[in-house]
Amino acid sequence: MPHTGRPGLSAEQKLELWTRWKNGESLSDIGRALGKHAASVFTIVVAKGGIAPAIRRRRPGSLTQSEREEISRGLSAGHSQQRIASVLGRSASTISREITRNDGRQAYRAAKAEERAMQSALRPKPCFLSTHSALRAMVAQKLQEQWSPQQIAGWLKITFDGDETLHVSRETIYKSLFIQARGVLKKELMAHLRSRRIMRRGKTASTAGQTRGQIIDAVSIRDRPAEIEDRAVPGHHCPTGYCAAMSREGGKAIC
Secondary structure (H helix, E strand, O other): OOOOOOOOOOHHHHHHHHHHHHOOOOHHHHHHHHOOOHHHHHHHHHHOOOOOOOOOOOOOOOOOHHHHHHHHHHHHOOOOHHHHHHHHOOOHHHHHHHHHOOOHHHHOOHHHHHHHHHHHOOOOOOOHHHHOHHHHHHHHHHHHOOOOHHHHHHHHHHHOOOOHHHOOOHHHHHHHHHOHHHOOOOHHHHHHOOOOOOOOOOOOOOOOOOOOOOOOOOOOHHHOOHHHOOOOOOOOOOOOOHHHHHHHOOOOOOO
């Protein structure tokens, strides 16, 4: 059963979540597929403004998780750093720095070292608009004039054809609006977007084929029998049959 609380999704589940979101699935459908409450899915999606984060990739040349496990096994066996480096085909200085930054020979743990390395690699570049105040001011002004991000991006490209420092994509504008943690464009500017959305959805996103707000196996009123019109038979005009049951029991119909 889906449950509330902290999402606690694995990396694989998060990847599936964003894939389903980009394919246009609803929050409820994604929640059911992942065994989570729709509110938990919403918390993750809205925090990123509905924009899937870039896939994290390991920097070329950095130690891998399997190499860290080999270091841990070597230290447990009492091997020297030079011997471990030789087995891995790494320099002794690389192994030495890895061990030193992760609590030394006695306390080194591969899983902890891997987690620390991945966290330290999270160094997002500053948002383009945050470092260009003049461009940011122009974008904000056009948003207040009810221009769409696509119109703003096109206008900047035409108006400042020879100056790429004053060009910005519509996606960057959307990210600056929807991901408020960036602190670039004020949240109030979102009210000027025509869609009134609080997060981004893909072009292919659609509610077509989804059953939200629909009655399953509903029968159209156009398909009712003709004898219902004269209401000669109790209960015929009641779609639920409740009034017919009340008539048989001597009660009063409510339709």
